[in-house]
Every structure is written in C-alpha cells, then in structure tokens.
Amino acid sequence: MVVEKEGTFEVNGHSLYxxxxxxxGPTKAKLIFIHGFSDHLGRYYNFFPSLASRGIAVHGLDQRGWGRSVRKPGDKGHTGTTAQVLADMAxxxxxxxTPTPTASNSTSTSTSPPVFVMGHSMGGGQVLTLACHPDYQESVVRRVRGWLLESPFISFSPEEQPSALKVFAGRLAGRLLPQYQLKHEVMAHHLSRDPAVVQSIAEDGLMHNTGTLxxxxxxxxxxxxxxxxxxxxRPGGALRSLWMGHGTxxxxxWFDxxxxxxxxFTGEVEDKEFRVYDGWYHQLHADGPDSEEFYREVGDWILARCEEDKPEAKPDAKPDAKPDAKL
Structure with missing residues (x-):
C-alpha cells in the first residue's frame, strides 16, 4: 500500500502545490521529482506509486506557474528567470x-535514506543545470546520491524546432515585455504512443501551454x-551518479x-548510464504498457546505489577471553 499526501511549499512569498x-514500510531512498513544461504532478500515472511500493519515497511540486500552483490566470507560466527556477528547486x-557529516554527527548520514533528484523534459534540463551550477555544488549537489533525467530538454526535436526569426523576435520582445504571456502549444500526439494518454492531455485543463516571454x-x-x-x-566529483533515458x-x-x-560532456561523472528506449516517444512514464519497463529500470538504478552505500556488516564481536579460574 502506498500513502499519498498533498501539501504546499512556501518559497519567497509563493505557495506551491x-x-x-x-x-x-521502511524508506530505502527519497526521490525529488521536477516535472516538465505545462505539466503537473497528476500526469505521471503509476510511476510514482510503483517506486513507492519498492521503498522509494517520491516528493514533487507543481512548479511556479504550472499545474495546481496556478491560483489565477495571471500566474500561468510565470516561472521567473533561470536563477529563480534554480533557487526554487534548491x-x-x-x-x-541528509545532514552534512561533522565530527559530532558522523553517523547521522548512515541511517538517513539517500536522496535522488529526477527531472522530465524541461524539468530534466533544469535538474541538469542545477547539478552543474557552481553555486550549488556543496550545498546541494554533493549531498545528492544520484541524478536522473527522463527525455531531458537539451534541444528541440526537428519537429518542434522554432525558426531562428521566431527565436530572435521572442528574445527581443522578452526584454521589453518580460511578463507578457504567450501560448506555446505542445503537440499531444508527439508526447505518447498511447491514444488514451494523448486524449487525456488534450482534455487536461491544468496543461495550459502558456509561458511568459x-x-x-x-x-x-x-x-x-x-x-x-x-x-x-564540474571537476571535483560533486555530481556522483547520472542516469539519462531517452526514446529514439x-x-x-531530441534524442540525438x-x-x-x-x-x-559527462566525462567528470564516474558512475553514469545512458538508456536508449528504441521507438519510444517523449513521455517514457506514459508511453503505453511498455512504461512498466521504465518504472522498473528507474527503481532498479536507484536501489542498486542504496545497496552500494550500505555499511558492510561487521562480524559479531567475540567476548574477551577470561583467564582460567584458580581453585
């Protein structure tokens, strides 16, 4: 049985869902999840419950400007600058x-579940940017056991690539009217091979496809x-482990x-894996029955690192030998 809890997170005067x-049962690991553009936590189907059923607690939020964190129409897409996005995530x-080990607190980390951070699509690009940012290496990155990226937004696919003129005009307008809201329609049939998922995306009122310039x-x-x-x-090994999965x-x-x-560009990461999902679309977590394979592989990768970090069992101590008793 999985326990679901809703709440709010207060950050800089904003209340986020x-x-x-x-x-x-026992929590083996914690996963912090960051969703994608126009998305929200309600759209990840059985992915999060499946992880929780294996002992991985999942914690997520609807980012500023998205999903249930939108309280009024003017909030739609108001994510703020990249600096604000990263600060919210951190x-x-x-x-x-887990606490940073100190001389007086040297054992606290051994009993705390390791933390992993995962992002999908736009959220994947945000997570990767945070993991590489110099300002967060010690406060966040070094204290995270592993980073996972599902279909990260590193570049548009050829089907979605905007023209250079559109990008230039948007950047120019953004300097003059930064808070101006603009629709950017993501094609539902590009996101999943499952017709039921495609239909549900088209009918989801929380997916507003609106951003600010x-x-x-x-x-x-x-x-x-x-x-x-x-x-x-970055050099120095703050980013310990990286998993990236993408459908061809x-x-x-863009898979490529x-x-x-x-x-x-990931040569500084010793523990890394790239998983190719041949023929899959954008939402690996909602791409039809095959998505159960994605759930399993993400869970396996996380739990394998929890096992690696377990302290080695010490043999039972033998009692000190006692001298023979004298009569």
Missing part, C-alpha cells in the same frame, strides 16, 4: 537532504548552454542531443 508518495530539495527566454538560454557544453558536470522517436525533445551531451 506539493504531493508525496510514501512507502507503507529550496525544495534541501530539507530532504521571460520564462521562455530562460528555457531557450538553458537549452543553448547545455547543447553547447557550456553547462556540464521522441518528437518533442541527449546522446551527444552524454557522450561528450
């Missing part, structure tokens, strides 16, 4: 992190910095860009 999926992740410009800047390798894991037929974000990034 949160939801957790908790194991009905603020949400930090309370879940400021927010959209920030998204484009992040993808450009990732695609060029300007943003990459993704028509929203993710593979190129992984092959060329």
């Amino acid at each position: 949160t939801k957790s999926w908790l194991p009905d 603020a949400f992740i930090t309370p879940h992190l 400021e927010g959209l410009a920030g998204l484009l800047d992040r993808t450009a910095a990732l695609a060029s390798g300007e943003v990459r894991p 037929q993704d028509k929203t974000t 860009a993710s593979k190129k990034y992984f092959d060329e």
